[in-house]
Amino acid sequence: MTVSTSYLLYLVFAVGGVGVYLLLPRAQRSARAAGTLLALAALAALLVVLAVRMLGPGPTAGYFYVFATVALAAAVRVVTHPRPVHCALYFVLVVVAVAALLVLQRAEFLAIALIIIYAGAILVTYVFVIMLAQQRGDAVYDTRAREPLLGVLAGFVLMAAMAGQVDRLPLPRPSAASPFTGAVLSISPQGLPAGPAQLPGNTLTVGQLVMTKYVVVLEMTGVLLLVAIIGAVALSGKRVPVDQPPPTWVVGKIGKEVKPF
Amino acid sequence: MPVVAAIFQTQLFVSVALAVVALALILGATAYCIYFERKVAAWIQDRMGPSRVGPWGLFQPIADGLKFVWKEDSFPAHVDKLLFVLAPTISFVVPLVLFAAIPWGGQLDVGGGNLVEVQVANPDIGLLYILGVAALSVYGVVLGGWASRNKYSFFGGMRACAQMLSYEIPLGLCILVVVLTMGTLRLEQITAAQTGYWLGFIPQWNVFLHPLAFVLLFICMLAECNRAPFDLPEAEQELVGGFHTEYGALKFGMFFLGEYAHMITSGALISVLFLGGWHLPWLAWTQPDAVSWGAALCKIVVLCAKVCFFIFVMMWIRWTLPRFRFDQLLRVAWQGLIPITLALVAWTTGLLYFGVQRSPLWTLWGNVLILAAALAWVARARTPVTGRQDNLPPVGAGTGGAG
Known part of the structure; x- marks a missing residue:
């Protein structure tokens, strides 16, 4: 009897959810080892399910597993690391790994746009703000997850619901002739200059x-x-007119500034 | 040995060989850039410069490198160790990765009529690849400043973050002008499209189409490399050493080499975009149809000479111009460079609509008009462009007034 891929994926996500729940930052760090083990087991199981049931061998399959592992592990670290700067940097790693996955799908433009916009602009700003906001060590709200159970439930149920449908989608299965799956290649490039060194971009x-x-x-x-x-x-904020004299600020007796009448 | 010959004739082999050779050469070149910088500084300041190690001090970089390696690799007690090591690594690796997309020598006939590109990779997104990877280099400086847990380092890192984010925008817009003019993102095609002549003797380099964009791109690249007059992140007089105050030994060396590698990359990129890359007018070996080994070597030498020119100009500027103040620096980017480059992009888009984006008459008119408009705007603006902000609320006067 063969179990359908959907149920396998549900099981994987259940295990992964428990692992991530145990890994989330909290006051006492008793269950981190168990959480790490469970999360790693779920990751390995997910890759095995993907390999056996869905992807099959291809010329770039090895790269897919490498980058998928990096992306998933870094994504887990984004939510489980207690220090916000590290979280933001793991987010950068997720973005770079996902960009690599997009390159494997021949979606080079999307990949580099992701890197330029997210890693190069948005996350730099995040890092900037986080660094400026926290100069005195870690705050309580960063070292403890606020709603670990609800967050993990919502996230993993959503992922499982989406992944469970993958089995029913009419995705093009990879073959030796066209090892790339996904929608990007179904867009036919028009007017591309043909040449020996020109990959179809x-x-x-x-x-x-x-x-x-x-x-x-x-x-x-x-x-x-x-x-x-x-x-x-x-x-x-307000503009300060340069050619007008500034309002004179008075320092009150208890050290607060008082606006003049 | 037909099999071996066939391997030698593939693009993959040429790419890998070029990557290895280029990496080794660039590592050496960055070391000698430092020597060159000290010699240029000495020449400008009427000194001798390094002269003790070897003839004319030529072995000075080797001695410096050995010193970097043999020093104790120390960690201050309070640093964030992972990020403390990661930061110089990023600073060092990112400029080296950028070399992959630089077209060094056009096409090469490796025998049997097989044409390969003398370029490590020629992706469809060539220029975007360079922009995207270069955008990651800001992490090196920012993380170095933050992981050091030192206020001076932190100030340096924050300055670097604001500066590099601000100057990335006009940089991208200048590159967009070239992309709109050329209609391709592949650096090899951009180079090849610049090999013609106007009136039979002016090479069709982009610098003659968009001189304003060329100058502005060079300014932005100075800022992206943290070179003077934009070296606020490591201003010695204000911040001890800036983001690398806490660094020593090999980790500091990596920051140092990364800066010079970034200069080489920037010089190569601006040469390819605006000065025709490996093309030199009237030299038969640097034309696109010359595909022999000698021609490829000649093209590489031409491109390297252009890179050297830009590196020399960067050093000349460093030892000539004083540093900006930080508010001036940001104002130059946001109120000066970005509006001008936006106007350039808009003008080029208009020309593209009429199909005359590569006619120098129209592009030069646009450049003159935009420059005149910018100067007129500065002349009639009531607020001074530079100068002290004497009328801001005094320091410590609360949060109500400062803009």
Whole structure:
């Protein structure tokens, strides 16, 4: 009797959820070893299930396992590490590993966009803010998870629900002729210069699609970003007129500043 | 041995060989960059410079390198050890990884009519790869400053973070001007597209199309390399040593070499984007149809000469110009460079619509107009562009007023 892949995945996620629950930072660190063991077991089991039931051998399969392992392990460390700066750096590692997975799917443009936007801009800003916000060691709210049970339940139930559907999706199975699965390759690149050294890249294809089929979405994103910029400008404080004398601030008796009448 | 010959003729073999050779050469070149820097500094300041180790002091970098290696690899007691080691590693590795996408020597005929690229990798996203990986280099400086647990280091790291984030935007916009003009992200194609001539004698280098973008890109690259006058993160007079105050021995050496490797990469990138890469006018061996071994070598030498030129200019600037103040530095980026580069991108987009983006007449008109508009704006602005902010609320006057 063969068990369906969905149930195997549910089991894997249950084990992984318990492991991550035990790993989440809390006051007493008694169950960390058990949590690490469970999480590693779930990771290994997930990779085995993927290898046996879904992926099969391919020329880049080894890279997939390496980068998937790095991404998952780093993602777990993002939520379990007690120090926020390290969490943010593990997030950078997740982003880089996922970008590598995208390169394996020949989605080079998406991969490098992910790195430029997330690792290069957004997370640097996060790290900047975290470093400035916490200069006196670790705060209590960082060393203890606030709602470990609810968080783990919500996250892993969601993941299991999504992964359980994978079995029923009509995904293209890999073969020797086309070892790459996924939707990216089904976009046919048009007008690419043919040559011996030219791999079929997808920057041109993505650009064509974004500028024709999805142009409304693109414009809406632009409007949204513009609104965000205007909001940031409006929120970012009052202007100090340079050519006017500054208001004279008076220091009161108990050391607080008092605004003059 | 046909099998061995076939292996030698593949792109993979050329790529791997080039990666190994380039890595070794660049490691040596960074060491000699430091020697060159000291000699240039001495020349500008009317001194001798290093002259004791070997003839003309030529073995000085080797002695310095040995000293870095043999010193005690110490950790201050209070540092975050993992990040303390990770930071110089990032600073050192990122510029080296960037070399992979630089087209060193065009195409090469390895025998049997097989053309391979003298380039480690020629990805479809070439320029974006360089932008993306270069964006990671900010982590080295920031983490070095933070992991040291030292206020001076921390200030250096924070300055570096704000500075590199700010200057990445005009840098990307300048590169976008080139991408819009050339219509490709592949550095090899960008180089090859610059090999023609206008009026039969002016090489079609992008610097003649967009001189303004060229200058602004060079300024941004100085800031990205933390070179003077943008070396606020390691300002000795203010921050002891900046982000590397707590570093010594090999870890400091890696920061040091990383900075020079970053200079070489920046020089190579700006040469490829604006000065035609390996192309030199009227030299038959540097034309795109020259594919012999000698031609490839000649192209590599030409590109290296251009890189050396940029490194010399960077050093010249360092020993000539004083450092910015930090508010001036950020104001230059946000109120000066970003509007100008945005206007350049908008102008180039307009030219692209009419299909004249590679006509020097139109691009030069745009450059002149934008420069004139910027100067007029500065002239009629009521607030001084530089100068002390005497009218801000006094220090310690609460949070109500400071903008």
